[in-house]
Amino acid sequence: MYFQSWAEFWAMGGYGLFVWLSFGSSYIMLAALVWYSQYQHKQFKRQLSAKLAREKRLQQYQEQTD
Amino acid sequence: MFKWLHPYAKPETVYHLCGRLMPWLMGAALLLLLLGNIWGLAFTPPDYQQGDSYRIIHLHVPAAIMSMGTYSAMAIAAFTALVWQVKVAQWSVLAIAPIGAVYTAIALITGMAWGKPMWGTWWVWDARLTSELILLFLYLGVIALSGAFSDRQTGAKVASLLAVVGVINLPIIHFSVEWWNTLHQGASITKFAKPSIDPSMLWPLLISILAFKILMLALLCMRLRTAILVNEQHRPWVKAMAGD
Numbered sequence: 001m002y003f004q005s006w007a008e009f010w011a012m013g014g015y016g017l018f019v020w021l022s023f024g025s026s027y028i029m030l031a032a033l034v035w036y037s038q039y040q041h042k043q044f045k046r047q048l049s050a051k052l053a054r055e056k057r058l059q060q061y062q063e064q065t066d
Numbered sequence: 067m068f069k070w071l072h073p074y075a076k077p078e079t080v081y082h083l084c085g086r087l088m089p090w091l092m093g094a095a096l097l098l099l100l101l102g103n104i105w106g107l108a109f110t111p112p113d114y115q116q117g118d119s120y121r122i123i124h125l126h127v128p129a130a131i132m133s134m135g136t137y138s139a140m141a142i143a144a145f146t147a148l149v150w151q152v153k154v155a156q157w158s159v160l161a162i163a164p165i166g167a168v169y170t171a172i173a174l175i176t177g178m179a180w181g182k183p184m185w186g187t188w189w190v191w192d193a194r195l196t197s198e199l200i201l202l203f204l205y206l207g208v209i210a211l212s213g214a215f216s217d218r219q220t221g222a223k224v225a226s227l228l229a230v231v232g233v234i235n236l237p238i239i240h241f242s243v244e245w246w247n248t249l250h251q252g253a254s255i256t257k258f259a260k261p262s263i264d265p266s267m268l269w270p271l272l273i274s275i276l277a278f279k280i281l282m283l284a285l286l287c288m289r290l291r292t293a294i295l296v297n298e299q300h301r302p303w304v305k306a307m308a309g310d
Contacts, residue, residue, distance in 0.1 A: 013118035022176040
């Protein structure tokens with residue numbers, strides 16, 4: 001490691017605010033994009049299987065009443 | 067000659083291919099990003115002029131390069147969709163736009179955080195910064211246009227048209243530091259000349275660039291799968307898969 005101590009690492013030679021602002025905001029944005037993309041996929045899959053299950057039940061009901 | 071490509075235009079094939087590739091791409095992207103960034107943050111010497119503030123380069127440059135790379139990919143998909151009417155290409159345009167928008171936002175925000183200590187200002191209306199901001203608006207325009215029509219097909223077509231026309235902005239971004247007087251420095255890595263950056267700093271930077279590229283592919287796989295499901299939900303293969 002280039003830095004002598006953790007305190008020195010976090011201070012970034014006096015530029016800590018700017019360096020950690022950059023890395024923090026970037027990671028948050030990337031994580032949000034990954035999470036949201038995954039959430040959208042799962043959400044739609046759930047909706048779709050619920051819809052298909054409903055259609056199936058409806059079909060079974062109609063077959064019973066006929 | 068390109069006949070082997072034909073099966074890859076079939077949504078079902080692409081869906082399963084993306085599903086298989088995605089975990090590997092995501093894993094590789096995260097590993098490379100951690101490796102490149104930790105190396106760049108802790109194991110490289112500081113810059114002789116900029117001290118430790120230059121370490122922002124390990125996010126700023128990968129995000130900026132890939133914001134343009136992602137745009138090229140989106141524009142190629144849009145062109146393919148407009149000319150050959152390949153459905154998967156059309157959905158790729160809309161799947162990839164948010165990725166490019168986030169990369170562009172990262173490039174702009176890290177650039178601001180780097181500009182404040184080095185230039186003394188968060189923002190200037192100079193050529194490089196303004197053209198990169200326009201890139202963000204192009205991405206947002208593609209996203210907004212695709213949802214602005216009650217007919218999904220029309221929206222997608224208009225969005226693709228904007229994506230293709232917007233390509234004109236890419237050379238403007240690239241050459242802005244040469245064509246105009248600007249605060250922004252010139253390129254540190256070019257294809258043709260020896261890089262003007264020391265190898266000890268170059269390696270972690272190249273790894274981070276690769277990480278951003280692979281992350282883009284991983285996210286594209288993830289988002290394209292959702293788009294395929296949404297658009298093909300009435301097809302038998304989707305019903306057979308989601309039904310059980």
